[in-house]
Amino acid sequence: MKKWEYDISFHSIEQLDVSQLEFPSDQTIACDTEGHCFFSDVVKPNMDVFKELLNSRGVDGWELVQIGYHKGSLVCFWKREM
Numbered sequence: 001m002k003k004w005e006y007d008i009s010f011h012s013i014e015q016l017d018v019s020q021l022e023f024p025s026d027q028t029i030a031c032d033t034e035g036h037c038f039f040s041d042v043v044k045p046n047m048d049v050f051k052e053l054l055n056s057r058g059v060d061g062w063e064l065v066q067i068g069y070h071k072g073s074l075v076c077f078w079k080r081e082m
Helices: 044-058
Strands: 004-012 028-029 037-039 062-071 075-082
Touching: 044 062, 044 075
Parallel strands: none
Antiparallel strands: 004 075, 028 037, 062 075
């Protein structure tokens, strides 16, 4: 039987070092009333920042389970096999 460990990480815009990027005037990450979040109008340079976050955790064996947006930060839920 597989065993998993879990982690939750919070990443502010400052932590993701995207302050020098130009964001659209509307929200980059939007969530509906049911809690489903999605990217809107994200340009490629911005996506590279998120890809870097995913890859940096992935090399340590972490898999992204879910991502959300809360008070200006990304909330990432991760799991990896023990």
